[in-house]
Amino acid sequence: MNDVQHIEDTLIVRPEGEFDVHTAPGFRQDVEHGLASTSAKKLVVSLKSVSFIDSSGLGALLGRYRRMVELGGKMAIVSVPARIRPVLELSGLFKVIPAYESEKKALEKM
Amino acid sequence: METPVQDNMMLLVPALSQNVALCRVTVAAFASRLDFTVPEIEELKVAVSEAVTNVVLHAYDGPGMVQVRAECSGGCIDVEVQDWGKGIADIAKAREASFTTIPGRMGLGFVFMESLTDRLEVLSQVSKGTTVRFRKCPSARSTQEPEVGEDPRSEDGAA
16 A cells, blocks of 8 residues: 555655565556546655665556656656665666655655 | 585475565575675666566466576576466567567566676577576676685675
């Protein structure tokens, strides 16, 4: 279960622990639920408490990004921990999804 | 610590998504006796995760098993992930970046395995199964073999 918060037009989702083929479906579901039950046009995903990510987790992030673009909205990732940063860099995800240092920064800039 | 005796491990589990974490954490714990840095152990975990995830997603239509073997050899780790599933008809195609048979996935599994390990080998036979083998060496070793008595950890400070 992911921590989901709704602030004005923004949905903030905070996945925790390991983000892989086992946990990615729950993340997708929680984001879809959050978007369906609010009028949020912006999605902020905080990776602060994510301890591990592989291509399945990255795919889930990219999938939500595509979904937001389809809906005419925006998405950002924030608070990327140092230990998972190399994998995000290797995947090229930073070239696609905007990243900010904190939720506060994202809320200001988006 | 240097391992004087060649050591190895084997894990045989059902190819289920919840077992992917078990496989990567077990291999990481096994590898921690070598001179890997923390980021290198993370890389190893991602590589194992990709290999086992491929089995979970692609190898079987029904239930099946995945076997993970690892061996410490010359200060490096050799990992083998094997299944007895459908096999891969076109290995070269499967290893291409962005190639995937499942919509919505990134097709980065093999790309990550190649980028994060020192050597990757994929053996597959249709209807028989697939074996993915890779080797990963601590950075202090992949460039040069340390002299006898020299502690490779003294350079990068890794434990």
